[in-house]
Amino acid sequence: MPRLIASLAEIAADYDAVFCDLWGCLHNGYTPFPGAVAALQAFRAQGGRVVLMTNAPRPRGAVAAQLDRMGVPRDAWDLIVTSGDATQLALFSGDYGTRVGFIGAEKDESFFTDLPADLWAAKIERVAIPEAEVLLCTGLAQDLTETPEDYRLHLAQARNVGLTMLCANPDIIVDYGDKRLWCAGALAQAYEKLGGEALYFGKPHPPIYDLARRQLGLDDPRILCIGDGLWTDVKGGFQEGLDTLYVTGGISAHEFGPVDAPDPARLEAFLSREALPATYAIPTLQ
Template sequence: MTEPRILQGLREIAGDYDAILCDAWGVIHNGRELFPGVAEALTSFRRERGPVLVLTNAPRPSDVIPAQLDRLGLPRDAYDGVVTSGDATMHAAHSLGDKVFYRIGPAKDDGLFDAMNLKLGSFEEAEAIFCSGLEDDLTETPEDYRELLEKAAKRDLPMVVANPDIVVRFGDRMMFCAGALGELYEQMGGTQILGGKPHAPIYDLARDRLAKIAGDVPERILVIGDGLGTDILGANNQDLPVVFIAEGIFSEEVRGEDGKLSAAKLSQELKSQDVYAAYGMDTLAW
């Protein structure tokens, strides 16, 4: 397997593609600020090539994401729409039927629970769990939930996980996501149900959205992301070419002593995770 081609700008390959599925956290922003050059890159691709969809594992309905991107400074003309793990997970939760769910997740995810219209209840009466994240993702770790999850696993409660991400980089630190709880639950023998990246449901929704925007599903779709087990693996599963961005959670592993993205180190990291990226970039730029 050849080493990823290191790009200086998206313009080097833009002519080969008709649409983009672009991750948000770790590619567009770090939770606190927009990365330099991102707005120009996405706006230029939209103007010269085709639609851009923000494809994010955010455990929220897609209609709340544009306002968040507004606050970070990404202009609306940089993308055509948003598809979230929250969107994909709604289908997964309702497929379980009219069950009573025990909620695990922060108050900021109230919008997702309101939109889903789930029957919520206490842990004692729950028939399933819906997890959108840690209650306090700034201070808690998955170990804070071990006792609760052990009890749930003994009762064989299925757990719908709204965000498959294990961690994200929040500013200069790592923050645990719902996927970390799902991973721990699975290790205990529990069943987790996922709809976001790298799983197929979110890509099915993305293609449907692209078809509505472009009149048909574009043939040449490029994926951009930073997560090896989510963005890169998901693209591989869908047979879509992918650009790895080094600003995200694997920043330290893939950069050389000069601080720049190393093709050799990136190739080694990809191989260790059994995934492949055709391209790599330090940060998304045009």
């Protein structure tokens, strides 16, 4: 059973850095959560480092610009590390081939253009799926209206030519305001069910944590992973041997009763059923 806390400040002194999720934890896709912003600002004010770790398939620059437009102040974070960043390192290495089939939205085009200066980039050619050597998936092209079923033909084409899918966002679903949208992870799951191979670079998989540690640059830091995704934030932190703070009022809030007062018995039963222990739990980040 995780220890239920009321604020990050209760445990902040025990950590040098936090890996903090964005969607459902810091914002809802439209606006930031004031309590979460204040908690991260206070953590930094006492000397902690805040790494915003997100399964967004876009590079960190695009995410920073999105946070600016949303009104998340820059003094609430130190670094941004995205699943898109980790996937870029893999794709532009050329290790999976240079002819790339692409499934994703227009908003994800920065994946191909916003490259870090220190990244040696193989020359990538965008081609139709049947002519590709590798398949990149950042999400659904029209995630407000489409479902994974709309991509059955594309996925079957990729499987038929034996493409490995690089999944730039392992999330299955995300809450965008009051809407629930499908993410790239759902397409990767569908691809695997068809017999295709998918590789994942965001939470809970190691590449994004390896990248975050390198970017953080601290010797043996005490790190706390924060997020509302049990199968991403909590699972990833647990697999990395890190403490976790589970935000119960996020994507699985319906499991625990009142959002501001989760039922401890229901929380314990849920975590036990999923066999994913969290170190701490909190209704909302504050």
